[in-house]
Amino acid sequence: MTSNKPDTRTRILQAALELLNLSQGKEVRMADIARKANVSRQALYLHFSTRTDLLIETTLYLDDIKGAEERLKASRTAKTGAERLNAFIETWGTYIPEIYSLARALLAMKDTDEAADKAWSQRMGDMREGCEAAINALQHDKALSPDYTAEQATDILWMMLSVRNWEQLTKDCTWTQEMYISTLKSLANNTFVAKEQTT
Amino acid sequence: MTSNKPDTRTRILQAALELLNLSQGKEVRMADIARKANVSRQALYLHFSTRTDLLIETTLYLDDIKGAEERLKASRTAKTGAERLNAFIETWGTYIPEIYSLARALLAMKDTDEAADKAWSQRMGDMREGCEAAINALQHDKALSPDYTAEQATDILWMMLSVRNWEQLTKDCTWTQEMYISTLKSLANNTFVAKEQTT
DNA sequence: ACAAGAACTTTACACTGTGTAAAGTTGAAA
């Protein structure tokens, strides 16, 4: 039988997660996480080589909990390209707020910390593949707007769906999550789906 | 006659600017700036209370040099709303790369430093007014797409034109500056300018 | 000519947070 009390490593990851969710914005320090996990600060370094490493591992842990991959894969079952585009926006748009606290911490380091930058870029690269798949599906349906190449369209969709944009719209512009999802769908559809020709 | 050798304060601002432009990405420290300006590190604190303060003052200095306000005001002379929208995108889009180094430094602090956040928000608030004016001009022409309210449209345009988006498109997606400008114009026009009705 | 003061320099140090180092404790397995 698998023990139900989590091992130290997992407890640290959970502590990091909780603190990040709680202390919105404020820096979460190694000492804070250690205290929350009921281990010594030094013990963190037995499991994670640096703070950056710990945060990166925490994102992986979170993805695991949330079942990120399965969810994103699900959007591939849609029939038409347009449906697929909408499904992807819905899925990703719903996922963002769940990972936002952590994303924010990583984003804050991205500009100065090489490793954090790399980790974040990789994640965004994965997300980009989802954008690409949706755009390709549109193109396959001959439903991609002639205004953009598939690559350009991917770039633009990727831009639209960035975490920073979600942050700006829901925080600075105080949009609700529903508004965000529906408006981005509308925006993406207007932009990428070719207008029906009454030829 | 006004002395042509700049006073210490100005020399510090110039040094900060140069270093930020040069050392793309890497942190610029107070000691670095002091060295470059040929003053002691302590002298910086005689002119600026904190590093954040210095960076903020540097942005103001830069705006001054670049004539930011005059340029942005110029876009207001356009006749139609659509022209105005394009003029604004052109002006702002051209301005971004000129302030990018500094913007980047401020953005990096924004997430943790209260004062930096405030200063940046204020700047972006100013930029938002330009977006709002362009959208209002469109609405006045009855040329605003019925898909969005003026406020929503402003929010979306503001989002589209964010520095982070410029960064993503030109750095990650390796778009040229020309491509950025022309694509964003096309994007904004498609999104906000009402389709001509053949009623 | 001299005092006063502004604008620095120099030296020293406090503080925060990350990360390293090494010796000591504890509990379980062999």
Place this chain on the structure above:
DNA sequence: TTTCAACTTTACACAGTGTAAAGTTCTTGT
């Protein structure tokens, strides 16, 4: 009972920001 892994405890190096205070230098007014 020893041995080992997984910790704890204590100590410290290091970077970078910001404070403090005494010393220098140059200018200016009287």
